Amino acid sequence: MDTIYIGALDIGGTKIAATIADAKGPLAKVSERTVKSGPARALGDQVLSLLERACEQAGVEPGLLNSVGVSSCGPFLRVDGMVCLTTPNICGGRLRRPDLQNDWEIIPLEQVLRERFDKVVIENDCVAALVAERTFGAVRNEPDCVYATWSTGIGFGLCVDGRILRGKHGNAGHAGHMLMSEQSQALCGCGNRGDLEAVISGRNIGQSLNLSAEELFAQARAGNRQAEEAAISAARWFGRALYNLVATLDTRVFAVGGSIWTHHGEWLKPAVMEELEKRMPALTEGVSVVPAALGSFVADVGALSLVIPPEWIESWSASEPWRTLAASAPAQLSR
Numbered sequence: 001m002d003t004i005y006i007g008a009l010d011i012g013g014t015k016i017a018a019t020i021a022d023a024k025g026p027l028a029k030v031s032e033r034t035v036k037s038g039p040a041r042a043l044g045d046q047v048l049s050l051l052e053r054a055c056e057q058a059g060v061e062p063g064l065l066n067s068v069g070v071s072s073c074g075p076f077l078r079v080d081g082m083v084c085l086t087t088p089n090i091c092g093g094r095l096r097r098p099d100l101q102n103d104w105e106i107i108p109l110e111q112v113l114r115e116r117f118d119k120v121v122i123e124n125d126c127v128a129a130l131v132a133e134r135t136f137g138a139v140r141n142e143p144d145c146v147y148a149t150w151s152t153g154i155g156f157g158l159c160v161d162g163r164i165l166r167g168k169h170g171n172a173g174h175a176g177h178m179l180m181s182e183q184s185q186a187l188c189g190c191g192n193r194g195d196l197e198a199v200i201s202g203r204n205i206g207q208s209l210n211l212s213a214e215e216l217f218a219q220a221r222a223g224n225r226q227a228e229e230a231a232i233s234a235a236r237w238f239g240r241a242l243y244n245l246v247a248t249l250d251t252r253v254f255a256v257g258g259s260i261w262t263h264h265g266e267w268l269k270p271a272v273m274e275e276l277e278k279r280m281p282a283l284t285e286g287v288s289v290v291p292a293a294l295g296s297f298v299a300d301v302g303a304l305s306l307v308i309p310p311e312w313i314e315s316w317s318a319s320e321p322w323r324t325l326a327a328s329a330p331a332q333l334s335r
């Protein structure tokens, strides 16, 4: 029987990584800066050539690669059933940002990949992370769970009754953009004021004190009163968001990742749990918040998990072969 290979793409606003794997685990990974100029299919062509380079590095004949899983920053737009990217930090035609040297409204990602591959599965990065955490991580086989990331952005992947939610364009879980406060002037990258990401994202959390997120948490945890208040206030907003999701989805467990939670989750958790548990016990009793298990590997493992043959899962669970990969930069895990 021919050896089976799978490909994985982690598409972020800054960097793109391509990984090739066989039944034993990942064989090679290459990455480069996300292309942001040229024709609208330039990004599609970039990922095709990156996958070819990963094949070359792995010593795999590129023609043997037939399936590819993609974990990408969103949001998406489905056009004629095909997933296109409409990501504001890549598509210059969307918000007319002066720092983007293109006028792309949409990037026809699925169409370009389907010209080359038989099997293409594209998911929002938090949905891919949810699949990874349900396959190999903290919420294995859990039917009612949510993956959440708290990093430079805030995002969610939602699973109800064992079914992963996608929505009309594949954007289910963009709950970082749910409106939380009309009083807040904090501005989100999406254009909203006062949405969850605007109020507590790593980009904004220290803004009122003129501190980076890292400085804010360092000062807060060293006992600086103002910094501590700002950090705990953010934890409370996060807890309210989790409550809203429990009220909407009847979730049992949240697996939380992202750089802020990875470094400060244990410290923030009491305030988060208090916001969650003080509301409507019939819904919130027994709901748990656990650390995501895949850490900085979540984007690569997420993309691989979308196309992994089921018969590989048991041995990958035992050997965790992704640990041979170079970890992704935190910026890639922003949503």
Ligand SMILES: [Zn+2]
Residues within 6 Å of the ligand: 176, 177, 188, 189, 190, 191, 192, 195, 197, 198
């Ligand atoms: Zn927003």
